[in-house]
Amino acid sequence: MKSVWLDQALKAESGTTVTPLDGDLKVDVAIVGGGYTGLWTAIELKNRKPELDVAIIERDICGAGGSGANAGHAIPMWLAMPWLENLSSTDEAMRICRASVEAIDDIRNISAEHGIDSQVSTHNTIWGATCDRQSGHWEKVMELLEAHQIHALKPLSRDELREATGTEALVAGVVDTGSVTLHPGNLVRGLRRVALARGVRLFEKTAMTRLGRTSPPTVTTDGGTVTAGKVILAMYGWSLSIPELRSNAMVMFTDAAMTEPIPELLDELGIRNAPAFTDSRVFIEACRTTADDRILWTKSGGWLPYGDKLDACFKRPHRTEEQMRDVLAAYHPRLRDAPLAGSWCGPIDRTMSGMPTFGRLPTCRDILFGYGYSGAGVVPSRVGSHILASLAMDMEDEWTRCPLVRPLDRAFPPEPFRWIGGQFVKAAIAHKDRYDHEGRDVGPLTNFWLKFKPKSYKPT
Numbered sequence: 001m002k003s004v005w006l007d008q009a010l011k012a013e014s015g016t017t018v019t020p021l022d023g024d025l026k027v028d029v030a031i032v033g034g035g036y037t038g039l040w041t042a043i044e045l046k047n048r049k050p051e052l053d054v055a056i057i058e059r060d061i062c063g064a065g066g067s068g069a070n071a072g073h074a075i076p077m078w079l080a081m082p083w084l085e086n087l088s089s090t091d092e093a094m095r096i097c098r099a100s101v102e103a104i105d106d107i108r109n110i111s112a113e114h115g116i117d118s119q120v121s122t123h124n125t126i127w128g129a130t131c132d133r134q135s136g137h138w139e140k141v142m143e144l145l146e147a148h149q150i151h152a153l154k155p156l157s158r159d160e161l162r163e164a165t166g167t168e169a170l171v172a173g174v175v176d177t178g179s180v181t182l183h184p185g186n187l188v189r190g191l192r193r194v195a196l197a198r199g200v201r202l203f204e205k206t207a208m209t210r211l212g213r214t215s216p217p218t219v220t221t222d223g224g225t226v227t228a229g230k231v232i233l234a235m236y237g238w239s240l241s242i243p244e245l246r247s248n249a250m251v252m253f254t255d256a257a258m259t260e261p262i263p264e265l266l267d268e269l270g271i272r273n274a275p276a277f278t279d280s281r282v283f284i285e286a287c288r289t290t291a292d293d294r295i296l297w298t299k300s301g302g303w304l305p306y307g308d309k310l311d312a313c314f315k316r317p318h319r320t321e322e323q324m325r326d327v328l329a330a331y332h333p334r335l336r337d338a339p340l341a342g343s344w345c346g347p348i349d350r351t352m353s354g355m356p357t358f359g360r361l362p363t364c365r366d367i368l369f370g371y372g373y374s375g376a377g378v379v380p381s382r383v384g385s386h387i388l389a390s391l392a393m394d395m396e397d398e399w400t401r402c403p404l405v406r407p408l409d410r411a412f413p414p415e416p417f418r419w420i421g422g423q424f425v426k427a428a429i430a431h432k433d434r435y436d437h438e439g440r441d442v443g444p445l446t447n448f449w450l451k452f453k454p455k456s457y458k459p460t
């Protein structure tokens, strides 16, 4: 099930096709996964040391994972400031957040330099709330940022919200002034083109079937074995197939849908080129316009895969087309019957803290990993590429010492407890979201299960 984004990107391509791996190979760095994390890291390594022999092994095509399926909200990491500050220092937290702002510049620059139609807009994302009980959760982080003279979040009145988004549903909100939206499919396929132009060896339709925790480490595929000085696992939710990485993250799917171009309808509602917005449910809903005048919207809280069995969930969205239309209609009733271009779903890899984890595999220090973006990987994957490149080059620098390089958590239990417990947590979240909107308190049992809910990247 391809996203409309990836479909568009592939149709617009006159690109190079690459063949699967056929035979054994020796390289300096082998990267497993051809999404933003893998591609940015390959490009970063080549930028730092052009003579490095870097190979990417992608089991499908670049962009087939989260990078070609996401909603394209590119959000700087200011909302993570309290978490980063807690784990390090104010200066270090500031440095990471500033790097995330630069990451958006990097997307713009690489797109301009290589003719990538990333469609980086100036539309911000509004963090909104659809009921009083869920509003105001951004205040603490906003205060903290203001104390550091960072004006990343700006409150909007209800009238301003209505005028900006065209919906009556938001009762409160703040605009994330540094955020932008983009075309995720064109970005990931464009990064693929840049990586190839830099001399990265790419093998699509080549799945890693075994990871050798040897010295040097090996990646076995059906077509041959890659032996590498360093292996980087850039596998997103599929990282759960690596036993060492399992307990640090869980995966839940998000549903997405996109209309056909509807410029007249958007004009009628006054929302052509409107900013993007989210609500404040735990199973977050988000809505944005596209450069070609479509509406794209998402709702999290979809499939909960059993263990690492993500592929079965990919076949169709969790919610029906009707249910997705209901989600959109709650914000824009006029758009309920707008012509639909497609709907799809994709995995979200969540850590308990809501922050990604980078590091070395405890069983083999030459195998590195980066995952756990918790729903916001477009920008942090570029930040992570600095970290992974420094780790791969055995450097001791500000990236390898940064708070995103941290020990793996033991936060999530093994199966079947994870899946069974996950169903209870999921039900508790849905129950709380509903009760919040009805102005009611949930009972102790729901509160008990809510304790196991992973945090999100939203301002909290």
Ligand SMILES: Cc1cc2nc3c(=O)[nH]c(=O)nc-3n(C[C@H](O)[C@H](O)[C@H](O)COP(=O)(O)OP(=O)(O)OC[C@H]3O[C@@H](n4cnc5c(N)ncnc54)[C@H](O)[C@@H]3O)c2cc1C
Binding pocket: 032, 033, 034, 035, 036, 037, 038, 057, 058, 059, 060, 061, 062, 063, 064, 065, 066, 067, 068, 069, 070, 071, 072, 073, 074, 075, 206, 207, 208, 209, 234, 235, 236, 237, 238, 254, 255, 256, 298, 345, 346, 347, 348, 371, 373, 374, 375, 376, 377, 378, 379, 381
């Ligand atoms: C519906 C949806 C909406 C989202 N919206 C946003 C948003 O608006 N903003 C935002 O910041 N983030 C968003 N995200 C999250 C974002 O898409 C991810 O955080 C980001 O794409 C992660 O990039 P990645 O390269 O780590 O993962 P991926 O792009 O998934 O790349 C991992 C790759 O590894 C490959 N792979 C897996 N196993 C193997 C193997 N054994 N051998 C070889 N290759 C393998 C996969 O095929 C895949 O291509 C969203 C995600 C979804 C699903």
